[in-house]
Amino acid sequence: MVLSPVVGFGLALIIMVILNKIIKKANLKETDKFFRSAQIFTSASLALGHGLQDAQKSMGLMFMAAAPVGFFGIKPGQTEIPLQIILMASLAISAGTMAGGQRIIHTLGSKITVLSPQKGFVAEAVSSAVLFISAYFVHAPISTTHTVTSAIAGTGASDDIRAVKWSTLKNIVMAWIITVPSAGLIGFMFEEIFRMLFM
Numbered sequence: 001m002v003l004s005p006v007v008g009f010g011l012a013l014i015i016m017v018i019l020n021k022i023i024k025k026a027n028l029k030e031t032d033k034f035f036r037s038a039q040i041f042t043s044a045s046l047a048l049g050h051g052l053q054d055a056q057k058s059m060g061l062m063f064m065a066a067a068p069v070g071f072f073g074i075k076p077g078q079t080e081i082p083l084q085i086i087l088m089a090s091l092a093i094s095a096g097t098m099a100g101g102q103r104i105i106h107t108l109g110s111k112i113t114v115l116s117p118q119k120g121f122v123a124e125a126v127s128s129a130v131l132f133i134s135a136y137f138v139h140a141p142i143s144t145t146h147t148v149t150s151a152i153a154g155t156g157a158s159d160d161i162r163a164v165k166w167s168t169l170k171n172i173v174m175a176w177i178i179t180v181p182s183a184g185l186i187g188f189m190f191e192e193i194f195r196m197l198f199m
Contacts, residue, residue: 004130004142005150012126012154019118020158035117042124049131050144051093057141058089108149111168113156123151146176 023031062085067074072082109115115123127148134142149172156164 001140001142001146004134005146008126008130008147008150009154009157011130012122012151013158015126016119016122016155016158019122023118032117035121039117039121039124042121042128045128046124046131046144046148049128049135051090052135053131053142054144055089055093056135058093059085062089104145107168107172108152111165112149112152112172113164115152115155119152119155119158123148123155126151126154143176 059081063074063081066072066082066085067078072084074082109120113119127144130147130151131142131144134140149169153164153169
């Protein structure tokens with residue numbers, strides 16, 4: 001969780017610096033057109049990475065809640081997640097993205113740095129790579145939002161350190177830091193309330 005934003009930022013910065021040197025003398029209109037088309041593949045890859053990470057965590061939580069009471073025919077000792085939970089998690093994450101996705105896209109696409117098709121391509125490609133590597137080789141859950149946000153900041157910093165709106169990024173990072181202990185505290189409070197009421 002801590003390393004993924006650092007890796008996302010660093011990789012995006014390095015790749016963007018190299019890419020800028022390669023396309024420096026190329027026709028801007030043609031390169032924009034090429035990278036807009038290429039983003040179809042990086043966007044699809046990022047969507048799959050999002051499912052591998054964020055959706056898997058949701059499925060795990062749903063499975064943990066359903067297992068003790070035997071919902072969806074879950075048997076003691078079962079580790080395979082039922083299809084119903086997979087479908088429910090898919091629908092929930094899709095509905096959430098549709099409901100709040102525009103605001104997130106607006107923030108990431110314009111309030112951190114100005115994104116060109118090249119920067120969008122690199123940010124998506126780097127984020128996808130980090131998500132896939134974490135899922136298949138490290139086997140550690142990471143946040144898609146953390147990784148993408150950091151990669152976008154990395155592409156912006158490749159032009160000029162002042163091209164990144166650090167105040168916006170600071171607010172986002174502070175929200176990340178506050179979220180984990182807050183979620184833990186709320187979970188603890190609910191556990192204590194249920195313990196007092198039902199035990």
